[in-house]
Amino acid sequence: MKLYVWKIAPNPRRVCIYLIEKGIEVPTEEVGVPGKPILDPAFLERAPHRRVPVLELDDGTLISEAMAICRYFETQHPEPPLMGADALEMALVEMWERMSEFEGLLAVAESFRNAKRSFAGRALPGIPGELAQIPELIERGKQRAGVYFDKLEARLGEARHLAGERFTVADITAWCTVDFAKFIEIETVEGRPNLARWRDEVAGRESIRATA
Ligand SMILES: N[C@@H](CCC(=O)N[C@@H](CS)C(=O)NCC(=O)O)C(=O)O
Numbered sequence: 001m002k003l004y005v006w007k008i009a010p011n012p013r014r015v016c017i018y019l020i021e022k023g024i025e026v027p028t029e030e031v032g033v034p035g036k037p038i039l040d041p042a043f044l045e046r047a048p049h050r051r052v053p054v055l056e057l058d059d060g061t062l063i064s065e066a067m068a069i070c071r072y073f074e075t076q077h078p079e080p081p082l083m084g085a086d087a088l089e090m091a092l093v094e095m096w097e098r099m100s101e102f103e104g105l106l107a108v109a110e111s112f113r114n115a116k117r118s119f120a121g122r123a124l125p126g127i128p129g130e131l132a133q134i135p136e137l138i139e140r141g142k143q144r145a146g147v148y149f150d151k152l153e154a155r156l157g158e159a160r161h162l163a164g165e166r167f168t169v170a171d172i173t174a175w176c177t178v179d180f181a182k183f184i185e186i187e188t189v190e191g192r193p194n195l196a197r198w199r200d201e202v203a204g205r206e207s208i209r210a211t212a
Helices: 011-022 041-045 066-075 087-115 136-155 169-183 193-203 206-210
Strands: 002-005 028-029 054-056 062-066
Touching: 002 011, 011 066, 011 087, 011 206, 028 054, 028 169, 054 087, 062 066, 066 169, 136 169, 136 193, 169 193, 193 206
Parallel strands: 002 028
Antiparallel strands: 002 054, 054 062
16 A cells, blocks of 8 residues: 655645544655656656545555545544544534635635746646646635635634534644645734634644644
8 A cells, every 4th residue: 555645735735644643654655756846757647637645555446535545544443533423523524624625725726826837837736738827816716715714713713623622634624724825825814813723723733743
């Protein structure tokens, strides 16, 4: 088994944090090209979805998508539960995790990928060939991310973590989003005291410090 990662990128980081929280050790291979914001062409030839993280099983099966990889491990190592322990918690974890990826992480990525010169012609991950940046999406991504951070602020005023008392994969995706946002010009915790409280608490976790 092997986990393919790109250590500077937020999506592989979601899985790395998850594995540390679970105490599961998996051999990893870095497939980012040093000094360039691209994946190793040899890896891309073997990875049909052209993105990381990818988990390769011993029989050659390739699993893409951070949450699919976490689900694979969660089913075999249910303790401590990071994807919910009963019907309600599972639903709340999935709700907040999906919102965090689709409304948060993708919004920050939209602004980032359309702004950075080093991503010119590569405005979306996973697309073969050229894809032009759209400058209007820099601000639109920030606007979307701001709405998401407000949503986190409201939720974290009523709960310790996103899905309730327990730290879960929803917090992992939200953390990676808040941390990734330092690469775009946007306020995250400023003026959002509940988000600041959560950010400071989560920042102290060993899994977060180990993947910083
Ligand atoms: N929804 C996917 C997102 C994967 C993704 O976008 N990964 C980025 C790194 S954060 C990537 O592989 N980028 C490759 C590239 O930019 O060429 C997941 O959950 O794994």
